[in-house]
Amino acid sequence: MKPVITLLGDSISAGFGLRPSEALPNQLEIALAGLGVDATVWGSGVSGDASADGLRRIARAVHRDTALCVVAFGGNDLMQLVAPDRTEANLTAIIEWLEARDIAVVLAGMRAPPWAGVYGLMFDQTFARLSRRRGLHVYPFLLEGVALTARYNLPDRIHPNAEGVKVIARGLAPVVAKALADRTAFDDAGRTSL
Template sequence: MRNLIRYSSILLMFLMFSCGENTEKKSEKNNTEEAQTETETQDSEKDVILFFGNSLTAGMGLEPSEAFPALIQNRLDSLDYDYEVINAGLSGETTASGKNRINWVLNQDVDVFVLELGANDGLRGIPLEETRKNLQDIINTVKDKNPKTKIVLAGMQIPPNMGEEYTTEFRNIFPELAEENNLELIPFLLEGVAGDPKLNQQDGIHPTAEGYEIVADNVWSVLEDVVEKE
């Protein structure tokens, strides 16, 4: 609890002013038409896992290769799973802004959709029913786009700045939505990391590379069963 309270004062100030960072990826062309055709064929056969979230998913303050989606890709590759991971995290994202961009993100086929949003809502005191509705709308959009897409919801907790009732009800949004929609749930994305200065960057909010190793373990503990079922 002491760690969570210490974590709260920094977390509240920083995420209120966090700004988005866009990362662009450039594709490389193969030297021959034959090699290019082969690569496109291989890519088309891979299932896609899309991580949709805020700065925690984006890996703010670190190299993209150190964020937990990249670590999940490394683990999948090491286990010979034929999946492509896409990091669609955007710093400063709220559930409302996420709802506004979800259709654009779903312009590609997605086999597994990992939803990590809500922390910025809670820290800004956004009404809980609005957060719940936005998350439900995102879930509905994913299901409407492709009913076969597996959805994993990342649970989040916030410090007690907004009062015990708000904090408790916020935490309960995620397991309740998971149960209502028959989704897989990561109980708390930052379990074992939040509030530990040794595992967070100087802002006290975003995990270090070492911290993201633990976050990746939290994600994999749930995601492993999902990808095995694909």
Template structure:
């Protein structure tokens, strides 16, 4: 699924702050708030505003809707929101260690859209994502890589180079890949906010529905002791 051409007019994506989510995550890391019971499978959604829930109300964002969908299937799961609006892969790498607490059972890594929209060289984005996956592997924290695709107006060469980042890294680290986080939403105005970039609540539900089987399998594959 390709991005709409209006992406060319967007100087930057995902610019709203997520102070509340950051505060809760900080309290979790510091031990002031317990993220879940000891037997709960804890997932961290680590990304930009697509994860953070830009422009959405309480309970409408990706992590909340994913948690609700997993619990509706009888799974004892908590999905923490570590999305930061405006984040790039460079920003993600700089905050990964403190944004993903010890005891996390799975990280959904969703970054790269802002790099792409700003025309950052694909090799920079790839190196940052590679370093994040390496850090998670070193900490024995499984990852699910959520891919992004380049807007066509950036040119065929950029698009081809950028789009191969995620399959290559998923193969290198043997992690599950969801090829395109906005699959089924990009190019569908009825599923997007007025900016034509971010999903609206219906769009979030489409994302959750499509990624859910991949997340369920990742949970099943990592059900061992935390």
């Protein structure tokens, strides 16, 4: 049976301004297949969601058969100037909820733009600190290679276009594939030791 991956996040996960076939869930599934990983990717992104919104809806947002969840919040926290320690607390609670249900986690980070000053520096440290503390698989910046690059963004200059999403999917897929492989190895080791 194919492993189920849930992509829990905001408008980037939801495919804002794109057709479903162009959106990140579908493109991540394609990118994983290109790496030889046959998985089903469920999109659970809601445009406008910050980390607190994701925490509030997690029980109904994560597919019950999920083997791995990509947690992809931060952009709206950044735009709303949510205190970085609050964002970290929300993400920690999401991760703990997932781990308590034996769901592997990949944390997709976000970065502040260069002009965000001290707040930006504090915000950026949130994801690295959380991944170190929790020992997570992490994709440090969800918009790597896409942010601030006009040809990869919609006219709003915030959301990735179809080509930008492909760049994101190609970058994210190896991290997800490694996390799935590690989960499988752990599960196999557990069964062997029984």
